[in-house]
Amino acid sequence: MVALVIALALFFDFTNGFHDTANAMATPIATGAIKPKTAVALAAVLNLVGAFLSTEVAKTVSGGIIKEGSDGVQITPDIIFAGLMGAILWNMITWLKGLPSSSSHALFGGLIGAAIAGIGIHSINFESLMQKVILPAIFAPIIAGGVAYLCTRLAYALTSRHDPESGTKLTQKRGGFRTGQIFTSSLVALAHGTNDAQKTMGIITLVLIAAGTQEPGTGPQFWVIASCAFAIAIGTYSGGWRIIRTMGSGLTEVKPAQGFAAESSTASAILASSHLGFALSTTQVASGSVIGSGMGRRGTTVRWGTAGRIALGWLFTLPAAGIVGALTALLVMTGVVGVIIAAAAGTAAVLYMFLYSKKSHVGHHNAVAVEEAGQAVRFRKKKKKAMSASTAKDEPKGEL
């Protein structure tokens, strides 16, 4: 059972990686700053490095949401198995739909559902749930979006060039932002590694402690850190192209300066939050930043329909993963046969979704139409003057 859970946890880590490639790499791919293949490779390496950098988060993974420990309930590998099942299935479904949803929420949802079904509703610490999951979910996009909005305005204000005499717009020469994007998106990938690989490490450590092979209160062992780091890196490299498409061109058209501002905000928010102990979801921060930067540049439209679809996906993440987790927990409780049925059903479901995805293949070649995203920027018709000025603004792209 322990081995099964560890395998499942590593697979969750893998889905987490490829689900979240988009957070770091969607905007630079959309602006053409980095080639898609290079981008995911870069993200994979940085995730790997990030996972080794800090294991602070790993120590507080379930974070008291489920009352474990001596005075609470005993959390068993069965419960964790069920929870992981819920998380993985939800991750696969949202990936199929191209929705950037929070992998951590899926994990929490699955664990909560499994704990309720397996132990009872009293096992959940609702105050902690509110504090660690619900509130951050509301504030993450707001904080990131607000900061990204401000940064985008600043970046454009600081680099807008007018002729002092005639007042006409000069060539804006904002090409430098594209180079900058390489660095900021790398930072996001690094932040993601320090943050998200930790969750799986925490889970495996939890299992090892529950199984009695590791002393309670100790940090993750080295082989756990290493395997989690590699699982998330491989996942990242596989690339969730569907989600990259949504984030890169589905929400708003992204320009280099916007992308730079959005990524700076995302990286700052993730690093600040994981360091100061108010954990925010990487995905929600990144989506918020992209929307914020879309609002910050005049003339761009944010597709609120897509944004709404994503928000709806977030709302469903916790309960949906919870229900799968709960069902799996009920199955597992029946004994060995139940475990086998649950494992087989889970594998079958994942396989089915994978095969289904092959029907409409989204790969690095068609994830984001770069030329289209760069040129087909929508400007409001009444602003004829702004339009010609903006085309001048776009020119430096060709020079690079």
Next chain:
Amino acid sequence: MKWLELVQVAGATLVAAVTVVVLYSLGVRLTAIAGDVTEQKPAWLRPLAYVCFGLCGAAVLFGLYLIIPYFGG
């Protein structure tokens, strides 16, 4: 509730992101001015642009230094 921590995170995010973006934007702006062929311009423009990029990089590295526990941050 951890309102204080929330405000802290929001503040830190704002300060960090604005620092990076402002410095980098200034760098981009100065490079652009330095690249203009027509105008008469002082010679320190381009070095100043590099200083901005450098400061921006330093700010990022300082942030990482604060965060990574290995360095005792």
